[in-house]
Amino acid sequence: MPVLTSLQSNTVSLVNNYDTWMFDCDGGSWHDDQLTDGAFDVLCLLRHQKKTIVFVTNNAMKSRRHYKAKFDKLGIEAYMDEIYGSAYASTVYLSSVIKFSKEKKVYVIRMSGLEEELKDEGIQYLGGTDSSDCTLAPFFLADFVLDEDVAAVLCGYDSNITYTKLSKAFQYLTRNLGCQFLVTNEDTTYPNAYGVLPGGGALSAPLRYALGKDPLCIGKPSTIMLDCIRVKSSRVYLPNL
Amino acid sequence: MPVLTSLQSNTVSLVNNYDTWMFDCDGGSWHDDQLTDGAFDVLCLLRHQKKTIVFVTNNAMKSRRHYKAKFDKLGIEAYMDEIYGSAYASTVYLSSVIKFSKEKKVYVIRMSGLEEELKDEGIQYLGGTDSSDCTLAPFFLADFVLDEDVAAVLCGYDSNITYTKLSKAFQYLTRNLGCQFLVTNEDTTYPNAYGVLPGGGALSAPLRYALGKDPLCIGKPSTIMLDCIRVKSSRVYLPNL
Structure with missing residues (x-):
């Protein structure tokens, strides 16, 4: 051989x-x-x-x-x-490890890869690539309607991060009792062929900082x-x- | 009386x-x-x-x-x-406390209030409300031209936070030797009449996290x-x- x-x-x-x-x-x-x-x-x-x-x-x-x-x-x-x-591990964690209710929803700060996996596992979600969240238009808290079915916020690398997404995620995490704070990974940086950029973990940092608590990390090196x-x-x- | x-x-x-x-x-x-x-x-x-x-x-x-x-x-x-x-204290710190060179520039993650103060003190700046930074268009590191005169990054509350701004700030802080990392304040949240939103301090958190270091804070309770x-x-x- x-x-x-x-x-x-x-x-x-x-x-x-x-x-x-x-x-x-x-x-x-x-x-x-x-x-x-x-x-x-x-x-x-x-x-x-x-x-x-x-x-x-x-x-x-x-x-x-x-x-x-x-x-x-x-x-x-x-x-x-x-x-x-x-992305896939996060959906498996929700659907098969903690048996996330099909009636509940996940608020997503992420790109399309994660949305595809959530769809495949039959998990309802909000946010992500939704144009009403991917916007630099001002976020008015007075106009925000809280969806009480959102029971988890899942964050990862999102080059379309906006204050609207961070603000909505913050509302769910502080106003929906028991809402889980999850991140796909805690990578501080994103090395690529041309240099180094802020990583997926860095983009959930505003929520960590505002909440004063760390999320549950799904990706390596988490078990x-x-x-x-x-x-x-x-x-x-x-x-x- | x-x-x-x-x-x-x-x-x-x-x-x-x-x-x-x-x-x-x-x-x-x-x-x-x-x-x-x-x-x-x-x-x-x-x-x-x-x-x-x-x-x-x-x-x-x-x-x-x-x-x-x-x-x-x-x-x-x-x-x-x-x-x-x-905002004003940050410009006073630059111009009068550390005597920031008029030849150097500040990369700003902030709203117009700060830009007005920097202009008044004659400090050159980039970023802020510049439309090429306030964009959700993809940021291509290969196309980014580093301005070697940027000697400080100053962050605060910015409802137009974007990955482009965070990425540019990260380049200056990691590639321009001695570039200072400053924040106007470290407020975790921004309470207002309708509830609570992520604060100015939270919006510099991606840079803290990616750099693994804390900035110098200008606002209260800093002396x-x-x-x-x-x-x-x-x-x-x-x-x-």
């Missing part, structure tokens, strides 16, 4: 010792459109040995469908049910991501941490 | 003991358009006794001119040089506000804290 001969013997020995393998995506398995050196060979070896593979990423901008397309483009064998982005993988993947054996 | 007879004798005694009197504005001297009970009588007494009066406010949305008009409307005798908003009053008002005697 050519794959094995191209790998160090200690790599092969390591592979033999574990049944489930988890890989980071952007900046881990690849950088922009370039596969990481050795990634292809290691993944081929794991497939050959029938290992369970999970791809995890804190990037909640893209849905699993988007990631599947990226894997295909890079020539990596990957399946939808192996991909856990923080909630692992809980979501456990719930959805019967093939995955993950020891409790 | 009718003023004195309407006041408690212990108030009169207190007034006699101090030369300089500082008053908060919104929520202190008045609530919305309603003067606080007793405020008018106390201010008349202080004027009659030739005391030095200073009005301080963390509200950086309005310039001193705006505040002077508010005092006039409420029928309170007040003069421009007695009014210290955090920098007092330094600015000392610099500008020779009549004011303020003991060192």
